[in-house]
Amino acid sequence: MRRHVIAIVILTLSLHTNLFADIAPNPIESKSISPKEQTSIRMVSEKVVVDLYNDSSVVTCSFEMENLGEQEKVQIGFPEMTFHYYQQKSKVDEASRFLVKENGKVVQVDFPDSLKYNQEYREKVERYQIREEWYLWESEFQKGESKTIEVEYSLPFGMLRNTNERFFTYLLSTGADWNGTIGKAEIIVNLKDIEPDSLVSMTPDNYVITNDRLTWTFTDLEPTTKDDIQIYYNSNKILYTGKKPVPAVIMIDGKVEKDFKLNTMDPKDIAGFKVIKDPEEAKKYTDQVEGGVVIIYTTDLILNTINELIQSKSKEKADFSDYQQLIEGYDLFINQEKTDFWQIVDVESKSVTKVEIIDSKEGKNKIMIHQD
Helix, strand or coil: CEEEEEEECCCCCCCECCCCCCECCCCCCCCCEEECCCCCEEEEEEEEEEEECCCEEEEEEEEEEEECCCCEEEEEEEECCCCCCCCCCCHHHHHCCEEEEECCEECCCECCCCCCCCHHHHHHHHCCCCCCCEEEEEEEECCCCEEEEEEEEEEECEECCCCCCEEEEECCHHHHHCCCCEEEEEEEEEECCCCHHHEEEEECCCCEEECCEEEEEEEEECCCHHHCEEEEECCCCCCCCCCCCCCCEEEECCEECCCCCHHHCCHHHEEEEEEECCHHHHCCCCCCCCCCEEEEEEHHHHHHHHHHHHHHHECCCCCCCCHHHHHHHEEEEECCEEECHHHHHHCCHHHEEEEEEECCCCCCEEEEEEEC
């Protein structure tokens, strides 16, 4: 059994500055998978999907590996990279950015004991006095075995100092030492809040651009530095002012209102509203969940709902036509619990067994709704 150290140097972004010749302290260098020694393992395919934002990126990598030789036990790792520029951080902070899987199973990552997060250690790293450590896990390839390695993580942006130009880099060249060629490499970059006309340059030039997506495809690749992916965006002519806010979906009485201007609605017509930020809950109402949902309930809806319940479930008869008079003269109770009138929208008529209207000599009258 042979033992190799294989470096999965995670795709990252570099921080450039003119303080020194080219690179600032805490450089983040992006690389593909590469072995440090001779290996019989081949990279059959490599697929990288990047959601690229102006201020960050979310990256998903999938590497299909095949052992063309005898059984090998390998140590796979990625570097401890300085995400928090001039800030203290913990191992939990860094580990939470990464998810590693082998054949669909989450891999537990070990942190070397030598990895220290005190100020003295950080200063040494920033002055290039020591090398960054690695996060490692062990993997074993049986003879002829194929294995899928998946890595998911998020990173900050790369930026040129004193300009508004930002960049993203992915190095394919470090994959040159695998056994044979890389069968297929596909790099997909989705431009999330980056306008296509703010792209400054992309290399190499064999990319395909479709709407908000850049794609590079290589087959039987023996990668060199000429194949490394570089994207520069947000030139000085197009000033980046931050992520564009995603507006919330506005619903009025259960109906989605497109291009609705809230300031056009009379506040007196609003009985209540509900703000939904949780994406899973928002999916109950709309597919556009990123900005959340604001549900507005009008006074007309509440009056109609109250009147319908009274007519169908109460021995007492009443017909309310003025919402202001209703809330000034009555309190609403649902299963003995006092609640706001607009929350009656959450009551299903079929669950109501009885509605009572109780006159009170002191204070407000009561509308009592009883449910199963």
